[in-house]
Amino acid sequence: MVMGEKKVTVALVGNPNAGKTTIFNNLTGARQHVGNYPGVTVEKKEGYRKFNDKEFFIVDLPGTYSLTAYSLEEVITRNFIVNDKPEMVIDIVDTSNLERNLYLTVQLLELERPAILALNMIDVANSTGLKIDDSKLSKYLGGISVIRTNGVGNEGMENLLESISKTNNNRNFSSFRLNYGKEIEAAIQNLEPLLTPLYKNIQFPTRWLALKLLENDTDIIESVQGLEGAQQALQMSNELRRELLRELGEDVEVFIAGQRYQFVGKVYQHAVDSRNVNAETISDKIDKFLTNRVFGLPIFFALMWLVFNLVFTLGAIPSDMIDAGFGAFGSYLDGIISDGPLKSLIVDGVVGGVGSVLVFIPSILLLFLAIAILEDTGYMARAAFIMDRVMRRFGLHGKSFIPLLLGFGCSATAMMGTRTLENPRDRIITMLVSPLMSCSAKLPVYTILIAAFFEEKIAGNVLFSIYLLGIILAMIMAWVFRTTLFEGESEPFVMELPPYRVPTFKSVLIHMWERSTLYLKKAGTIILAASILMWFLTTYPKDIEYAKDYDGLLAMAEEAYSEQVVKEVLLPLSIEELSENAKVATLVDVIQQEEESFLEQTKELEESSSEYSVLMAAKEQKKQQLEKENTEVYSYAEKYITLTQSLEENKANIGNEKSGENLEKSYAGQFGKAIEPAIRPLGFDWRIGISLVSGVTAKEVVVSTMGTIYSIGDGNENASSMTKALQKDEHMNPLVAYALMIFVLIYSPCLAALAVMKRETNSWKWPAVSFVYSTTLAWIVTFLIYQGGKLLGFGS
Amino acid sequence: MQTTIVYIIGALAVAYFVMTIWKKVKGQGSCCSSGGCSGCGSIDKCR
16 A cells, blocks of 8 residues: 555445345455354454555444444444444445345435445345336435445445445535424424534534434433533433424334334335235245244254264264374374473373364364355254244243354354343343353364264264253253343344355355364464463472382383293293294294284274174184194294283383373372362263363363373373273273263353453353353253263163 | 473463463453444443
8 A cells, every 4th residue: 555545444334144244255355254144243344455546444344223222233333333434334235125224224324424335135136026226226315326236146346346436536425314204303403503513522413413312322322421512412302302202192213213114115115116026935935844833943953963963974084084193193203202301292292182182173174064054055044033932932032042053163252142132131141051052162072082982873963962952951041040140021033034045165165264274273372282281280290209119010020021931931942042043033023923914904993893803814824824834833932922912011001000190190180189079970080170170271172181191191102092092991981971071061161251251241240150150050960960870870 | 401491381381371361351452442443352342
């Protein structure tokens, strides 16, 4: 940009789900998340575009139906236009719902900013048979430029930019003025002279300000209250409002809204020909089935079931490959870094911790692929509609479904998503229950435990049951909060159902790209930091007093081995070293190679599989052949191998025992032991306790901590597969694994979510309530499931 | 030498952790107090 050249600020405004973010992405080349349901954008997004040597600073504002200030997104949008005074406002309307969208247009024009009307989704409107006369529309709306666009198809963007450039050059403000009738107009005329002096301080359009005061807009009253000369205007507006109430026989705000609706109806009647509009669209036909009173809910749950099954079964294939890759990477680092704390930090802490989390990228991507498709088709909006019936019974606002849905991605985002709820009680209830919608960070915990302890054929069902339990608990807790802390009826839910659309490849790709980069960023930042800290806590202090003399035990094992080799192999063969008898030495090598090759070939196979049996039979046959060929020395070679294997096992056991004691006496271990009595009734040991506590930082850290613990506890400093390590752990079984998944589902939201809750509620009280209630609930539910499972004979 | 590097990495991790939480709690600054809410993400000072 040339120095001194002024940027032109362009605000994108419109009803929810009118396609603002899609146009924003088209104009700026950004990759902001879009969704085919209302309320996706709750914060404004900013981007730049250069066109005809001009730099446009484009701001995408949250969708709003009006410019009253009832919900937070309305406040954000209105404040931006009123306070920041963008040089240009583009009103993006959903043309297929033009009449309803024009209500906001009228309010925007009253703000007296240069504006352009973008008739978006014109393709959808055309397909329904709607005919719009652009010039008439422009005439009724004070000469505003009207541009036809199709955001999804990236059509009309050049025209839009051209129009912004032209309108900005001409600086032609719309001459729009809506006549509200003689009573209101007289009141405005009385007020305006008193408001003119305020202009230098607040620069609100005087006529608009008069209307807002007559509407008793508390937000605007607050902002003018302290200004010099405002008292007289406020006093006058109060008197006028009382008079108008008497004259009109209804509330002034309602009357003014009615006048706007009347005007919008008139504009629509004159500028739009809807005679050929199809009575029943394809979307209507699909909705008859998908939102059916009887089938709607079962279809919703069936789709959810399908999603989780796909996530698990398809995700497992690339995940296994990444897991093997990290295993090999860990072994490679183990080989090239000299022994010492840095090696342990890198191999056990970083690779063991971060690696165990990165393994789940494919599952996360698949989950978001499914969500993106469901969102973009427009099904999610239907899901909100279907769930509203259920949610209402539990005291949750139907609009809460969208933030709750966002909760499947991230609880912190879900909490920000509650801004679309007007009522603070509904907002706080939704914030408190949204962490029960299992966020994507918990998916790695479920996936690893399910893979380790449940058969593949039921894995998807187990995963689905966890998510379902989360939804059920969210409903129950909402009901509990509604009947205790937040008594009162929930407000009625009005949400438009967008037309079904075929999801675009670009949009789905953007969605998946966003999530994977976010996940990778998290793995490289907070999870990496947490893994490093966990390594310290599980490795130090170093100067501990061991319960056993491990070095002595190792020496004793070596001595016993040497004695047995001499007595049972060397003496009978009349040699002092194995190499003295070439035949035996060669035979030992051949048998060992045979055994290694068998282990390599069968490491991925189940012992019960036919492939395993074939390989086993081949190995036995080879051994019998070797025995036949070396009858006189075979038994000595086999004895030597058995003794050597036994020594290796002994040494590994002693090493593991030493590492285990190290871990147990580390800072983390001591802490884990201290909290163990509280979690023992849930089937958890101190190691799970440490993982759960560290998981409050971010839920993936439960897995990374387990990765570090099992890696350190493994003794042999190799980053072994966590699934196998879990299976080997004698404390773990399917019941404990299920109980652990339940606990992770319910217990305290992560620190980021708690921090966002503090920011959104402006109080520490609600994060504290959330932490305490969710952890208590997690304990109770897990206790019931674990102890109930034990009584029923599971978990042995 | 390895021990020194390990301690430095640990100190950096702690500092990063504290900073991240602090930023989450505080939002991204108090830019809302004047000139609108330009991208600060905070909403409580917007009115």
